[in-house]
Amino acid sequence: MRAGYDDPLLADFVAQLDEVFALAEASPGFVWRLRTDDDAAIARRVFGDPLVLFNVSVWESLEALRTFVYAGRHLEVMRARAKWFRPLEGPAFALWWIPAGTLPSVEEGAARLERLARHGPGPEAFTFREPFPPPARSAPAGANPVGPGVC
Secondary structure, eight states: OSOOOOOOHHHHHHHHHHHHHHHHHHHHHHHOOOOOOOSSEEEEEEEESSOOOOOOOEEEEEHHHHHHHTSSHHHHHHHTTGGGOOOOSOOOOOOOEEEEEEOHHHHHHHHHHHHHHHHOTTTTTBSSOOOOOOOOTOOOOEEEEEEOBBO
C-alpha cells in the first residue's frame, strides 16, 4: 500500500472491500474466502510488512475466477489500484489447484506466491496468462483453482 491501512489515502479502497467481497461470494463458482480472526476481508503482515495486504479464495474453476476478477465492480477497483498501491517487484497473485473439500492456509498462499516469484509459472503456482491444468490425481472433478493475491 502507499500508506497504512487506516490512513485517509486508503479510505475509499477500504470502504469498497465489503461490497467487492460480497459480490465475490455471490458470484458463480465462488467456494470460500479468507476471513481473519477479526473477520477482516484481508490478512495484513503476512510477509512481515504492514503495507502488504493478502487475500486467499477458492473457486470451482479458473474460468469462474477469471470472470469475477476481470469484470464488473472488481475490475473497476483494480483499475484504480495505482491510487492506493505501489507497483510490486514480483507477482501480485498466484493460482494453484487444490483437492475438492480442502481449504488453503495463509502460509500456503504465501509459499505459492514466493514459489511463483522464484521459479516462474509451473504446476504448483501459475497465473491467468500461463495456466496449468489440474493434476491428474484431482482433475477434472475434485479440483479447484485457488487465487491468493495482494488486493
